Amino acid sequence: MRHPGEGVLRRLLDEPDGVADVDRLHVEDCTECGSRMASSAADALLIDSALDFDAEVDVDAAWQRLSGSLATAEAPRPARPRRKPVRTPIIAVVGVAALLGGASAAAAGNWFQIFRTEQVAPITVPQADLVQLPELEEFGTMRAESRPKIRNVDDAREAREATGLASPRITNLPVGVTGQPRYLVGDRVLGVFQFDRAKAEKALGQPIPEPPAGLATTEFRLTAGPGLAAVWPGNSGMPALMVGRVVAPRAFSNGVPFETARDYLLSLPGLPESLAGQLRAFSKDGGTLPLIVKEGSESSFTTKVGKAPATVLSTEGGALSVVFWVEDGFVNVAGGSLSTDEVLRVAKETRWAK
Amino acid sequence: MPASVRSDLEHIFRAAYPKVVGVAARVLGSRDEAEDVAQETFMAFGRTSVPAGEALGWLCVAAAHTALNHLRSGRRRVSREEAASDRVTVAPDVADAVVQKEEHRRVRAGLSRLPRKQAVALVLRHSGLSYAEVAAALDLSPGSVGTTVRRAESALREELNRHASSR
Numbered sequence: 001m002r003h004p005g006e007g008v009l010r011r012l013l014d015e016p017d018g019v020a021d022v023d024r025l026h027v028e029d030c031t032e033c034g035s036r037m038a039s040s041a042a043d044a045l046l047i048d049s050a051l052d053f054d055a056e057v058d059v060d061a062a063w064q065r066l067s068g069s070l071a072t073a074e075a076p077r078p079a080r081p082r083r084k085p086v087r088t089p090i091i092a093v094v095g096v097a098a099l100l101g102g103a104s105a106a107a108a109g110n111w112f113q114i115f116r117t118e119q120v121a122p123i124t125v126p127q128a129d130l131v132q133l134p135e136l137e138e139f140g141t142m143r144a145e146s147r148p149k150i151r152n153v154d155d156a157r158e159a160r161e162a163t164g165l166a167s168p169r170i171t172n173l174p175v176g177v178t179g180q181p182r183y184l185v186g187d188r189v190l191g192v193f194q195f196d197r198a199k200a201e202k203a204l205g206q207p208i209p210e211p212p213a214g215l216a217t218t219e220f221r222l223t224a225g226p227g228l229a230a231v232w233p234g235n236s237g238m239p240a241l242m243v244g245r246v247v248a249p250r251a252f253s254n255g256v257p258f259e260t261a262r263d264y265l266l267s268l269p270g271l272p273e274s275l276a277g278q279l280r281a282f283s284k285d286g287g288t289l290p291l292i293v294k295e296g297s298e299s300s301f302t303t304k305v306g307k308a309p310a311t312v313l314s315t316e317g318g319a320l321s322v323v324f325w326v327e328d329g330f331v332n333v334a335g336g337s338l339s340t341d342e343v344l345r346v347a348k349e350t351r352w353a354k
Numbered sequence: 355m356p357a358s359v360r361s362d363l364e365h366i367f368r369a370a371y372p373k374v375v376g377v378a379a380r381v382l383g384s385r386d387e388a389e390d391v392a393q394e395t396f397m398a399f400g401r402t403s404v405p406a407g408e409a410l411g412w413l414c415v416a417a418a419h420t421a422l423n424h425l426r427s428g429r430r431r432v433s434r435e436e437a438a439s440d441r442v443t444v445a446p447d448v449a450d451a452v453v454q455k456e457e458h459r460r461v462r463a464g465l466s467r468l469p470r471k472q473a474v475a476l477v478l479r480h481s482g483l484s485y486a487e488v489a490a491a492l493d494l495s496p497g498s499v500g501t502t503v504r505r506a507e508s509a510l511r512e513e514l515n516r517h518a519s520s521r
Contacts, residue, residue: 066396
């Protein structure tokens with residue numbers, strides 16, 4: 001007769017009564033199965049030892065803790081002023097957010113633009129969850145067709161010529177920021193993403209829900225840039241202030257709408273449900289990008305730069321502050337080792353020279 | 355207790371809490387972290403209408419997934435990683451403690467690399483759930499539980515042996 005499978009042998013170790021008599025009797029008389037069984041037993045013993053953990057718990061204390069948490073979670077929250085939707089730039093972003101490509105152009109052929117960065121709303125998530133978000137490469141193929149090639153150029157004029165963008169002009173530098181700026185430029189980036197269900201399931205270690213029809217054959221072209229930045233040194237010679245802009249990220253699809261794909265990706269197991277829910281909500285706004293704020297290390301608030309709504313981020317302790325605002329299809333940024341007041345003043349006073 | 359929380363929560367909590375902590379502790383190698391995961395799991399469970407008869411399986415699967423998510427996300431606190439487990443602290447000398455700690459790290463790393471269903475089945479089985487309970491909790495046939503657990507054990511053993519042979 002045929003030999004029982006590995007699963008039967010394994011169960012025979014733990015629950016012999018759960019194995020059919022015919023299999024049990026076979027193993028008793030079969031040298032080969034006896035050997036396989038011994039191997040299985042050795043592995044089981046080793047792993048049991050490796051996983052063994054004697055976790056004594058105080059159930060009463062644990063119940064008190066849970067009761068307190070449930071009561072707190074249900075308590076009415078103090079009224080907070082409603083913040084207006086944030087309209088700012090893109091920063092960031094992680095995993096799925098890599099989908100937010102952007103850039104001018106490229107709407108060639110039958111590509112149609114379905115997404116454009118006009119709003120970014122802050123979402124606060126635990127820092128660890130940022131790490132947890134899977135890279136897009138794990139969900140399919142991501143082909144970089146052009147890279148930013150960030151480089152120094154000699155002056156503002158060259159920066160403008162290299163990018164076609166206006167350069168920042170600041171007449172009143174913050175205290176501690178000195179000298180002439182150096183200029184950096186970067187070309188437009190373009191990546192092409194195509195979803196692959198098998199890769200996604202492998203990455204997540206489990207079957208995933210049926211993808212939207214057509215997703216597997218859809219290519220998403222993700223672009224951002226070009227961009228430029230002026231960087232001023234501080235008294236120590238280290239960079240103290242940076243002001244720059246980049247053409248806002250955009251996503252193009254030749255099939256399934258980008259937002260459909262994004263919502264599907266966000267619904268996959270492995271993403272924290274709280275974050276996925278927030279992101280799904282944002283997609284309804286059309287054009288709102290998630291701005292990920294690292295909890296505990298950054299704080300944010302919203303304000304305005306001119307007429308443009310802006311988001312200000314600062315690190316814990318205020319060592320670094322950055323303000324982002326979106327205007328006329330550009331993501332603008334001003335940041336440095338300055339207070340939030342200082343970067344906001346710089347942002348408001350920045351003029352863009354063509 | 356808030357009205358939105360199921361009325362049988364305390365009863366189920368008292369019966370299942372040690373088991374749920376045990377599941378998470380096998381993944382994380384830390385009692386403190388495991389208790390955090392268990393609390394998180396019961397918080398979620400309290401708002402479900404999962405039948406009481408299915409509660410243990412639901413809780414154990416949820417705890418295993420949550421703990422594996424913690425592993426994968428690197429959400430673990432360094433201080434806890436340092437603590438690794440109580441067993442490390444009673445090792446006879448520093449060298450043994452270092453070796454044990456490294457082994458713990460390898461076990462956790464190996465678990466986080468297993469296909470999720472294998473990892474969960476492995477942890478549930480080694481936490482004492484029967485084949486029928488694991489099968490019901492993971493929507494598997496009892497026959498395939500053995501296969502899944504066996505594959506997970508084999509993969510994890512290879513992971514540990516590879517490390518041992520490279521030292």
